Amino acid sequence: AAxxxxxxxxxAGPEHPHPANQPKTFEFNQVAQ
Structure with missing residues (x-):
């Protein structure tokens, strides 16, 4: 998992291949925190 x-x-950083995935990764970041 780590x-x-x-x-x-x-x-989530500046290196995201899919800009449309940005909001999705952001959600994951919130869950991680």
Whole structure:
């Protein structure tokens, strides 16, 4: 699970391949916190 969180953090950062996924990653970030 920790590895997945790390990947999500990378996506939440400035390096996101899909801009449409930005809001999704943001939601995940809130859950992680």
């Amino acid at each position: 590895q997945q969180k790390s990947k999500l953090k990378v996506y």
